[in-house]
Amino acid sequence: MTAKPLRPTSFDVAERAGVSQSTVSRALRNSAGVNAETRARVAAAARELGYVVDRHASSLRLKSSETIALVTICRPGEDRSAINPFYFALLGSIAAATSARGFNLLVSFQESAANFRADFVASGLADAMIVIGTTSNRAAWDYFAEAQASGLDFVCWGSPGDPFRWMRSDNEGGARLAADHLVASGRRRIAFVGPEKSPQRQFDERRDAFFDAVAAHGIEPLFIAPPPAPDRHAEGVAAAAALLAAKPDVDAIFAASDMLALGLLQGLSDAGRRVPQDVALIGFDGIRAGTLAHPALSTLEPDIDAAGEALVAMALEDHAHTRTGTRIPVRLAVRGTG
Structure with a gap:
C-alpha cells in the first residue's frame, strides 16, 4: 500500500522561500510590513508546493467546529x-x-x-x-x-x-546575548538568578547557556537560586537579599524571567543599590510591565x-x-x- 504523501505546511513554504514561518503567514494574508520581493517569493514557494491558506482548504484539519x-x-x-x-x-x-x-x-x-x-x-x-x-x-x-x-x-x-x-524561545541564544552584553559593558562579577533545577526546561537552558557564555570570557559566573516565595516577583525580592549577603560585590544579574527580574529590581532598590550604576539587570520574556518599571527593564524579547x-x-x-x-x-x- 502506498503511503499517503504529507500535505505541505507553512513551515515547508518558509523553508522553500528562505524566510520565517511568521513571514509566510503575514505574506499570504497580505499584511503590512512584508515587502513586495518577499511576498512574491513566498507566493511562488506556496504555488510550487501546492500550499493554500484557506479555512476550508484540505491542508487544514477542518472538521465542523472552526x-x-x-x-x-x-x-x-x-x-x-x-x-x-x-x-x-x-x-x-x-x-x-x-x-x-x-x-x-x-x-x-x-x-x-x-x-x-x-x-x-x-x-x-x-x-x-x-x-x-x-x-x-x-x-x-x-x-x-x-x-x-x-x-x-x-x-x-x-x-x-x-x-x-x-x-x-531560543533560550540559549538569548542567554548568550545577555552574557556578551554584560561583559562588553565592563561587568565582571556577574550572577544568574533562577532555579537550580526546574521542571521549566527554559530556565535550565537559559542558566546553562549563560554560564557557558560568561565562562568563555574568562569570568566565573555567580549563581543564586531564589528562596521559596508565593510568586516570581516575591522570589526576586528575596533573591536580591540573598545574593547581596553572599556576593556583596556583584555588579550584574541575568534573571531567568522578567517577573523575577522585577522582584530583583525592587530588592536591589530596598538595599540601596543603584540600577544600573551599581548593578546591571537583564530579564527574559519581554513583558509590558518591564517597560513601566523605573528604570525600565532590559530584557530578552521573544517574537x-x-x-x-x-x-x-x-x-x-x-x-x-x-x-x-x-x-x-x-x-x-x-x-x-x-
Missing part, C-alpha cells in the same frame, strides 16, 4: 490576575493568528483535577488544541502527559519537554507574534508534529537597567 482550544495552566488557587503576563501576551498572539485563519478561540484556564480537560478535539469542540502556562503545576502536566499518551492531540509552549510536542502564528500553524497543519522543537527568535532590548 475552533482552536487554548488551555492555560495556572497554579492551584492562583488569582487569574496574578498569572504571568507573558502568558497573556502569548494568548493574545494566538488569538490574532487564530482569527486570521477564520477560526474561533476557546480558552480554558485549568489548575486542578477538578477542571483538567484535554478532549476538546476528541469531543468535537475544537479542531486543534494548544497548551501553555506554568510548568510548576506538576499535576497538570502529568495529566496532559497521560492524555497525550492515550492518543489525544495537542501542541505546547514551554512544556517540561518529552513526551510533549513543544515550541520554545510573540511569530510564536502565536507558529503554534497555530503547527496545531492545524503539521499532522505529525514534525516541527516539534521549533525555536522562536529573541532580541535583546536594552533599556534603563543596563
